[in-house]
Amino acid sequence: xxxxxxxxxxxxxxxxxxxxxxxYPTLWMFFSSFKPANEIFTQPPxxxxxxxxxDGFVQVFTAQPFVQQYGNSIYIAVIVTTASIVLSAxxxxxxxxxxxxxxxxxxxxxxxxMMVPSEVTIIPIFTAVNSLGLNDTHWPLIILPIFGPTxxxxxxxxxxxxxxxxxxxxxxxxxxxxxxxxxxxxxxMPLARPAIAAVGIMAFLRSFNMYFEALIFLRTPENFTLxxxxxxxxxFYGEQMWTTQLGAASLTVIPILVVFLFAxxxxxxxxxxxxxxx
Amino acid sequence: MAFVAPQLLxxxxxxxxxxxxxxxxxxxxxxxxxGEMEFIGLANYEQLSSDPTFYASxxxxxxxxxxxxxxxxxxxxxxxxxxxxxxxxxTTFRTIFFSPVVVSxxxxxxxxxxxxxxxxxxxxxxxxxxxxxxxxxxxxxTALISVVAVQVFKGVGMNMVLFLAALQxxxxxxxxxxxxxxASRWRSxxxxxxxxxxxxxxxxxxxxxxxxxxxxxxxxxxxGGGPGDSTNVLPFLLFRTAFVSQQFGYxxxxxxxxFAIILGLTLLQWFTRRRWVHDxx
Numbered sequence: 001x002x003x004x005x006x007x008x009x010x011x012x013x014x015x016x017x018x019x020x021x022x023x024y025p026t027l028w029m030f031f032s033s034f035k036p037a038n039e040i041f042t043q044p045p046x047x048x049x050x051x052x053x054x055d056g057f058v059q060v061f062t063a064q065p066f067v068q069q070y071g072n073s074i075y076i077a078v079i080v081t082t083a084s085i086v087l088s089a090x091x092x093x094x095x096x097x098x099x100x101x102x103x104x105x106x107x108x109x110x111x112x113x114m115m116v117p118s119e120v121t122i123i124p125i126f127t128a129v130n131s132l133g134l135n136d137t138h139w140p141l142i143i144l145p146i147f148g149p150t151x152x153x154x155x156x157x158x159x160x161x162x163x164x165x166x167x168x169x170x171x172x173x174x175x176x177x178x179x180x181x182x183x184x185x186x187x188x189m190p191l192a193r194p195a196i197a198a199v200g201i202m203a204f205l206r207s208f209n210m211y212f213e214a215l216i217f218l219r220t221p222e223n224f225t226l227x228x229x230x231x232x233x234x235x236f237y238g239e240q241m242w243t244t245q246l247g248a249a250s251l252t253v254i255p256i257l258v259v260f261l262f263a264x265x266x267x268x269x270x271x272x273x274x275x276x277x278x
Numbered sequence: 279m280a281f282v283a284p285q286l287l288x289x290x291x292x293x294x295x296x297x298x299x300x301x302x303x304x305x306x307x308x309x310x311x312x313g314e315m316e317f318i319g320l321a322n323y324e325q326l327s328s329d330p331t332f333y334a335s336x337x338x339x340x341x342x343x344x345x346x347x348x349x350x351x352x353x354x355x356x357x358x359x360x361x362x363x364x365x366x367x368x369t370t371f372r373t374i375f376f377s378p379v380v381v382s383x384x385x386x387x388x389x390x391x392x393x394x395x396x397x398x399x400x401x402x403x404x405x406x407x408x409x410x411x412x413x414x415x416x417x418x419x420t421a422l423i424s425v426v427a428v429q430v431f432k433g434v435g436m437n438m439v440l441f442l443a444a445l446q447x448x449x450x451x452x453x454x455x456x457x458x459x460x461a462s463r464w465r466s467x468x469x470x471x472x473x474x475x476x477x478x479x480x481x482x483x484x485x486x487x488x489x490x491x492x493x494x495x496x497x498x499x500x501x502g503g504g505p506g507d508s509t510n511v512l513p514f515l516l517f518r519t520a521f522v523s524q525q526f527g528y529x530x531x532x533x534x535x536x537f538a539i540i541l542g543l544t545l546l547q548w549f550t551r552r553r554w555v556h557d558x559x
């Protein structure tokens with residue numbers, strides 16, 4: 001529908017005003033990590049530091065083993081992402097293509113498991129992790145997202161993808177004597193790139209931004225992941241180190257946002273597909 | 279079968295079996311610090327039924343859920359309608375509205391904690407226009423709605439994108455025809471667009487309800503359940519009962535109630551869908 005100039009201007013004004021609560025916090029977080037601590041609560045509020053300093057950032061690395069914590073978050077997220085793609089693709093493929101006994105029952109089981117909040121099942125999982133001696137290790141943070149109920153969404157994304165995948169390719173391969181496993185890895189997977197991107201982005205972000213499980217299972221700072229580390233910046237008197245906290249938060253968030261800017265389409269599709277196709 | 283086995287067994291072992299354990303734990307008195315587990319039947323549930331903190335928590339959770347549902351869906355739909363206009367640079371705004379979805383929930387909550395502080399940025403801006411802002415997170419009358427706002431701005435981009443896709447599937451000819459027949463924009467939105475996107479509204483409202491009742495991190499980081507019990511939502515009460523007070527049995531009973539509420543609300547929305555969704559989902 002054609003719009004008059006007045007309408008257009010009004011629309012831009014509304015859009016810009018609506019952007020503030022979405023954009024300002026991130027910008028404020030970033031610029032405030034360059035402020036000296038006494039500027040955090042200056043009135044009237046300012047976005048840019050009056051005096052630029054790297055003190056906050058220096059303390060990010062001296063007050064906690066932040067590099068190691070960053071490494072923890074990344075290696076856990078990489079393992080979770082890789083394993084999630086392979087395992088949920090296999091399960092999704094089976095649900096879409098292979099007739100196996102109790103297929104519908106298995107599908108219902110998966111749906112049902114999604115309904116139980118992870119805060120509820122954490123109690124028996126915590127006692128199990130404890131009795132296996134895996135408390136304060138990364139094992140629960142790796143195993144839970146890969147195999148647990150949160151993975152069900154990924155299975156559904158792959159199932160949906162493989163349902164739409166033309167059967168002829170596979171039939172031709174089967175006539176040539178390729179096995180089921182061969183068909184899956186050599187034909188189905190290479191053609192499943194959009195689903196792989198969707199599941200990969202979702203799994204990576206979920207793991208990288210994980211907080212609750214880290215809070216429950218991790219005890220020593222060397223084992224912390226980023227989300228937990230951000231909350232634990234305190235000085236000797238137990239006071240929060242404001243700019244340091246914001247610095248650590250910025251270092252966690254900015255790389256993800258940069259990647260998001262360059263791969264927006266994949267991010268939006270990946271993250272919303274879980275909602276749409278579940 | 280080998281293809282599904284890892285994922286299916288995983289979901290059973292890490293999802294359904296623990297849930298059965300939670301039901302069993304809820305029938306026991308169990309403080310892991312002092313040791314023994316003792317079967318006490320429904321005593322935990324009886325204790326819940328006379329526990330004012332629990333009622334406050336259920337109330338906080340329901341209020342939280344309803345507020346999230348209303349604001350999230352309302353804002354998501356409004357933003358989607360705005361983004362559905364033909365304007366230069368419109369995708370930049372979509373990027374901005376969606377960006378908090380990819381931001382770590384801890385970073386987002388911590389930042390808002392500073393902005394909502396009594397002498398923080400929001401009250402600073404209010405002061406510039408002559409308003410003395412409240413202590414957002416420290417006042418029982420504003421704490422819950424503040425946490426709701428933080429959560430809504432974080433996640434609304436998701437529903438916005440789903441709505442935008444639904445809006446773009448509404449045929450433009452239909453809207454033009456209605457306009458030729460003299461229907462106002464509002465009228466054609468209400469009578470054509472809304473019924474056509476009703477399946478998406480149903481889906482997003484179910485997912486948003488489930489999600490809102492599981493919110494933990496912003497509550498823990500912004501208010502710690504307080505002041506009083508005004509933001510002491512069920513997942514947070516469960517966490518404190520289990521991992522601070524070390525009462526695993528009692529916490530499990532809370533977990534069972536939380537699950538029952540989620541299941542109940544989901545079924546309610548699903549079975550009343552025919553009233554307002556004509557299309558089969």
